[in-house]
Amino acid sequence: MQLTASPVKKLALEHDIPVLQPASLKSEEIQQTLRALKADVMVVAAYGLILPSAVLDIPRLGCLNIHASLLPRWRGAAPIQRAILAGDAETGITIMQMDVGLDTGDMLFKYPCPILATDDAQSLHDKLADIGATGIVDALQQLEKGTVHPEKQDDSQACYAAKLSKQEALVDWSLDSVVLERMIRGYFPFPAAHTEFNGTPIKLLRARPGLQETASPGTVLGVNKSEIVVACGRGTLALEVLQKPGGKPLPAVQFVQGFPLKAGDRFGVDKL
Numbered sequence: 001m002q003l004t005a006s007p008v009k010k011l012a013l014e015h016d017i018p019v020l021q022p023a024s025l026k027s028e029e030i031q032q033t034l035r036a037l038k039a040d041v042m043v044v045a046a047y048g049l050i051l052p053s054a055v056l057d058i059p060r061l062g063c064l065n066i067h068a069s070l071l072p073r074w075r076g077a078a079p080i081q082r083a084i085l086a087g088d089a090e091t092g093i094t095i096m097q098m099d100v101g102l103d104t105g106d107m108l109f110k111y112p113c114p115i116l117a118t119d120d121a122q123s124l125h126d127k128l129a130d131i132g133a134t135g136i137v138d139a140l141q142q143l144e145k146g147t148v149h150p151e152k153q154d155d156s157q158a159c160y161a162a163k164l165s166k167q168e169a170l171v172d173w174s175l176d177s178v179v180l181e182r183m184i185r186g187y188f189p190f191p192a193a194h195t196e197f198n199g200t201p202i203k204l205l206r207a208r209p210g211l212q213e214t215a216s217p218g219t220v221l222g223v224n225k226s227e228i229v230v231a232c233g234r235g236t237l238a239l240e241v242l243q244k245p246g247g248k249p250l251p252a253v254q255f256v257q258g259f260p261l262k263a264g265d266r267f268g269v270d271k272l
Contacts, residue, residue, distance in 0.1 A: 025055050034058050041143065043136060044098065053100050061143055063098040066132040068125070069161070070094055070110055072153040075103035076161035080128065081121045083161075084186035087178075090114050091124070093132045095139040097150055104158075106150035109142075111135045120185040166191040173217035173268050177209035177235035192243075195267045197259075202267075205249050206241035218268040223261055227252045230267055 005013075012019050022030045031054055034042075041061040044051070046068075056063050069079035071094040076082075083091040092112040099105040111131045115124060142148045169187040171180060171194065184193045184207050192203045195218075207227075214231035215221060221229045227238040243249045244259060 022049075025049055026052055031055060031058070041140065043140075045132065045136075051098060056098055056100065064108070064136070064139065064143075065096050065098050065103070065105070066136050067094045067096055067103055068128045068132070070112060071096060071103060071107055072155065072158035074161040075158055077163040079161040080124050081161070081164060081186045082159075083115060084119065084121060084124065085182055087182055088115055091128070093128055093135050095132075095135055104153060104155070106152055108148050108150055109135060109139050120188040122189050164191055169193050171195040171204065171268060173230070174233035177211070177232040177237045180232055180237050181207050181209040197261070197265070197267050201245060202259075203243040203249075204239055204241075205243060207237050207239045210236040210238060212236055216266070218266045220261055220263055220265040220267070222263050223252070223256055225253045228256065228261055 009019050020030070020033065025031070025034075031052075034055060035058055039059045042055075042059045042063040043066065044063060045066040047065075051063060067079065068091070069075075069083060070090070070092040073088075074082050074091070080091070090112055092110060094107050094111075095109040096103065096107050097105045111134075113124075113127055113131055119127075139148070164187070169183065169191045171183065173180075173195070180193075184204050187193045188205055192205065194201055194203045196202060209232075210229070212235065214234075214236050217231055217233050219231040221231055221236060223229075227240050228242075230237050230239060240252055241249050242252065242255045244255075247258075
């Protein structure tokens, strides 16, 4: 629970680069500070504050955003997670020129990235971070040379990547097992797909879907050395890694040693 500087801030301070951490960019004071820098360009990556038009107009070459989707698909706060949840086969990085809208500015460069069946939000984030880091260097070089060709977004193709909530990560066992498996990957590590057993919340961290016929949704069909097989609305979900409150993520075989489960038990139903 200690406030810790990010790696970016630590590196900046080591090289005597000023670090500004304004609570808002709306004040005239912070805008004057930014103007005094006489920056050619400003770059934003996963920045939580809205940039007012007065700030967007400060740099000579404007403000660039490293956005984690192939715009105009998945504008908004959670593009990585929404792409996995939707079952997209591909995502990527868009280097865009910022305007006053929400990820609506002109696109400068796009760098695609396939979404593998094994990707979760964390692994995909890490891939896109690497792509974005390389991409923004290329974009800045092209911007300096004047060889950038902005492309307008097709607003009719846009969709919104809403901010994540813990409630939406609550597993509804009546859903298709393929959808639930995407939830587990899309919500890892936050807010984490979760269910309950006898009133105890349990996080589901890795699973694989099956297509066989099933029983009532949420029913445990079997427990073996590698997985806990649970019935869904369509198909089954083989739970491979789980976590109970205060515990560590555990493979299914270790989880059931301290949390006995057997065929016929049910997830998502409070029996107390």
